[in-house]
Amino acid sequence: MSETALSTILFLLFVVGTLAITFWASRHTKTAADYYAGGRSFSGVQNGLAIGGDYMSAASFLGIAGIIALYGYDGFLYSIGFLVAWLVALLLVAELMRNSGKFTMADVLAFRMSPRPVRTAAGVSTITVSIFYLLAQMVGAGALVGLLLGVTSESGKALTIIGVGVLMIVYVVVGGMKGTTWVQIIKAILLMGGATLVTLLVLGHYGFNLSGLLGEAAAQSGKGAAFLEPGLRYGTEAQGLAGKIDLISLGLALVLGTAGLPHILIRFYTVPTAKDARKSVLWGIGIIGTFYLLTLVLGFGAAALVGTSAISEQNAAGNTAAPQLAKAVGALIFGDVGGTILLAVIAAVAFATILAVVAGLTLASSSSFAHDLYAHVFRRGNATEKEEIMVARIAAFAIGAVAIALGILAQKLNVAFLVALAFAVAASGNLPAILYSLFWKRFNTAGAVSAIYGGLVSAVVLVIFSPVVSGSATAMIPDADFAWFPLQNPGIVSIPLGFLAGWLGTILSKEHNEAKFAEIEVRSLTGVGAEKASEH
Amino acid sequence: MTTHQHDSSVYEEIGGSERFQELKRRYRSWAFPMTVAFLAWYLLYVVLSGFARDFMGTKVLGNINIALIFGLLQFVSTFLIAWAYNRHSSAKLDPLADELRHEIEGDK
Numbered sequence: 320m321s322e323t324a325l326s327t328i329l330f331l332l333f334v335v336g337t338l339a340i341t342f343w344a345s346r347h348t349k350t351a352a353d354y355y356a357g358g359r360s361f362s363g364v365q366n367g368l369a370i371g372g373d374y375m376s377a378a379s380f381l382g383i384a385g386i387i388a389l390y391g392y393d394g395f396l397y398s399i400g401f402l403v404a405w406l407v408a409l410l411l412v413a414e415l416m417r418n419s420g421k422f423t424m425a426d427v428l429a430f431r432m433s434p435r436p437v438r439t440a441a442g443v444s445t446i447t448v449s450i451f452y453l454l455a456q457m458v459g460a461g462a463l464v465g466l467l468l469g470v471t472s473e474s475g476k477a478l479t480i481i482g483v484g485v486l487m488i489v490y491v492v493v494g495g496m497k498g499t500t501w502v503q504i505i506k507a508i509l510l511m512g513g514a515t516l517v518t519l520l521v522l523g524h525y526g527f528n529l530s531g532l533l534g535e536a537a538a539q540s541g542k543g544a545a546f547l548e549p550g551l552r553y554g555t556e557a558q559g560l561a562g563k564i565d566l567i568s569l570g571l572a573l574v575l576g577t578a579g580l581p582h583i584l585i586r587f588y589t590v591p592t593a594k595d596a597r598k599s600v601l602w603g604i605g606i607i608g609t610f611y612l613l614t615l616v617l618g619f620g621a622a623a624l625v626g627t628s629a630i631s632e633q634n635a636a637g638n639t640a641a642p643q644l645a646k647a648v649g650a651l652i653f654g655d656v657g658g659t660i661l662l663a664v665i666a667a668v669a670f671a672t673i674l675a676v677v678a679g680l681t682l683a684s685s686s687s688f689a690h691d692l693y694a695h696v697f698r699r700g701n702a703t704e705k706e707e708i709m710v711a712r713i714a715a716f717a718i719g720a721v722a723i724a725l726g727i728l729a730q731k732l733n734v735a736f737l738v739a740l741a742f743a744v745a746a747s748g749n750l751p752a753i754l755y756s757l758f759w760k761r762f763n764t765a766g767a768v769s770a771i772y773g774g775l776v777s778a779v780v781l782v783i784f785s786p787v788v789s790g791s792a793t794a795m796i797p798d799a800d801f802a803w804f805p806l807q808n809p810g811i812v813s814i815p816l817g818f819l820a821g822w823l824g825t826i827l828s829k830e831h832n833e834a835k836f837a838e839i840e841v842r843s844l845t846g847v848g849a850e851k852a853s854e855h
Numbered sequence: 856m857t858t859h860q861h862d863s864s865v866y867e868e869i870g871g872s873e874r875f876q877e878l879k880r881r882y883r884s885w886a887f888p889m890t891v892a893f894l895a896w897y898l899l900y901v902v903l904s905g906f907a908r909d910f911m912g913t914k915v916l917g918n919i920n921i922a923l924i925f926g927l928l929q930f931v932s933t934f935l936i937a938w939a940y941n942r943h944s945s946a947k948l949d950p951l952a953d954e955l956r957h958e959i960e961g962d963k
Contacts, residue, residue: 392922396904399929403897406936410886530917537918548912548922549904563905570901574894597944604937608930838866844878844948845869845956 322646322659322666323468329667333509334486334674340501341494351704352853354495354711355422355686356588359852363595365504367602370586372503373679374401374577374603375510375610376452377459377638377672378738383611384644385637387618388630391536391546393553394618396566398611400573405607407750408578409600414593415757415843416584421850424584424749425691428756431835432764435696440771442691444748445581447775448741449684450722452582453677455737457483457726459638460673466639467666477727483674484723490678491685491715495708499678500589506675507606513668514613517641517661520648521620536622546622565806569739572810576742579749582683591852617641624648636735642666681722685715732795736787736807740778743810747817748774755821757843760836766825773820774813781809869959878951885943893936900925 348354361369376382379401386394420426425441460483461476470476490499525532533547540546550556554566577583587596621630621644633639645665650658689711694702702710751770755762781804782788788795790802806812825831842848869875903911904922911922 392926395923395926396901399897399900399926403893403929403933406893406933407890409937410890410940530919533918533923544912544914544918544920547918547920548908550908554905566905567898567901570898574897594949597941601937601941604933608934612930834864834867837870840879841866841869841875841955841959844875844882845952845959847956847959 322663325663326666330670333671337502341490341498344494344498348495354708357496357500359591361589363598366590366599368507369500369503370603371606372507372675376676381638384614384617384641388621388640389637390552392549400570402608404574404577405604412578413587413596413600417587417593417596418846418849419839419843422690423687424581428767430839432767437767438691438695440768442687444771444775445687446684448744449680451737452741453680453722454725455734456677457722458729458734461730480726484719487677487681488719491681492712499682502675506671509668513665517645518613518616536619540622540627561805568806568808568811572743572746575746579745582679585683593846620644681715681719684718685711688714740782743778744775747778747813751818751821761831762825763828763831765828766821769824770817770821774817777816778809778813881947
């Protein structure tokens with residue numbers, strides 16, 4: 320049997336299994352708390368796994384392994400930013416949000432502000448961030464399937480994007496948060512299992528001698544010791560000072576963006592108490608940290624065993640490094656059949672990864688549309704629960720359809736920068752609004768609205784006029800040149816701007832509500848009046 | 856559903872109480888400086904990766920250089936801070952928070 324057939328079968332097993340769980344979950348999804356927050360009945364461990372599932376996207380699994388395989392050490396810089404970021408979520412955001420919010424990020428802001436403008440801003444930002452992220456994943460899915468299943472025709476790739484999109488819509492519309500969370504849990508277990516297996520085989524092949532593996536990777540890469548040092552991908556000497564500042568800018572967006580990503584924030588609502596939210600982040604940190612250590616071995620292993628040139632021949636961004644490594648190491652240890660089986664397993668895991676992440680993003684954006692924009696802005700809080708869930712499902716369907724259409728249209732464009740942009744917007748707009756709301760007594764409606772729009776607009780505008788959109792051979796629009804901002808990552812400018820806009824908006828408006836701040840402060844730290852788990 | 860509705864004066868009263876202020880102090884005096892510390896530690900790593908490449912490339916043991924050790928130390932510090940925060944919360948924050956919550960919710 321060919322590897323294509325085998326990975327298709329494995330992937331179909333995943334799809335059938337997760338669909339069965341989704342339809343089971345739908346029978347237990349009755350209230351808004353069920354649909355948006357899985358009835359708040361997941362345990363800390365389960366939600367910790369789901370956090371891993373939501374977070375370890377194809378960009379971090381295939382992308383980081385690929386960057387390490389092609390450029391060596393610099394891929395590791397990415398993983399470290401992604402991991403350290405979780406301390407911001409753990410120390411400052413997770414528990415306090417669980418205690419003071421209900422379903423979306425905007426709940427925490429709307430608590431002490433004028434709800435309509437704040438919910439509008441938070442809804443716009445949530446949907447924007449999620450669509451950016453979603454689009455990058457959809458285009459990635461098309462390209463990946465093309466490589467792994469040998470689908471090369473345009474229509475074949477488009478069909479893949481439609482397939483991924485339809486499945487994602489079914490998970491979210493039918494299963495709500497409960498179904499989506501189980502998809503994340505299963506995906507996280509499969510991904511950790513697959514990555515651990517390949518890592519152990521690679522390390523075993525080198526007699527568990529890390530230095531030996533690194534030496535072989537450096538030799539195979541043709542770049543020698545420089546392959547094990549920072550500087551081949553980000554802030555190369557050729558890019559000069561701007562490149563190095565760009566590296567710091569990227570680092571800032573990675574470390575501050577996670578705690579402002581809407582699909583991550585809504586995870587904290589799926590557990591019964593703030594203590595469980597803490598526990599889930601602790602588990603998340605353990606899983607995600609272990610995973611990034613595995614990708615380090617996968618990346619260097621791919622450089623050593625597959626070779627940098629064989630990887631870039633397959634895919635210029637190195638996205639197939641991990642599957643190629645699986646095939647190579649499997650063949651080395653178990654013979655050709657072993658290589659075929661291992662490749663099929665890793666390819667199926669990669670599909671599961673994409674599918675789970677896009678489902679999480681669709682859920683976050685459709686929830687915010689229904690709960691923030693529809694129920695509270697359009698209907699001014701007069702929508703019934705049933706109506707709200709119905710709107711959420713329609714929104715999930717619509718957002719999914721938009722993501723499919725954009726994914727097909729953007730197929731030939733280089734949209735990899737959209738993931739970094741999503742992090743930059745989250746760090747520049749959402750994070751200041753959340754932190755100010757939780758900790759700053761004087762903060763007010765004008766401040767929240769200016770922080771969100773200020774951060775969102777500055778990050779997006781700077782990227783539009785950056786070299787990733789125009790003015791370079793690898794840009795999204797290589798034939799045009801309207802770039803004047805020298806950095807690829809806007810964070811170093813847009814994050815301070817977001818915080819500044821929030822501060823300025825606040826002090827320029829007289830409004831503030833001390834009684835409500837006292838309430839959110841007491842509630843967030845003690846858990847008084849926090850939403851309880853629903854009982855069935 | 857057991858969502859308690861209090862008028863806001865209850866929260867202002869509790870918020871001003873000595874025990875709540877103590878809870879807030881215990882939380883902030885741990886979380887805020889630690890956030891500054893890990894962000895500074897992380898930024899130091901990123902800045903050195905950009906501007907001190909010779910130093911980062913110094914080999915320590917076989918092919919293992921300072922850049923790799925520094926990166927792995929970021930993992931170690933992240934795991935340690937997460938563990939320490941959990942310990943701090945369980946020992947110093949949870950009992951006080953639970954006590955205050957029971958008092959406020961129990962009076963209904």
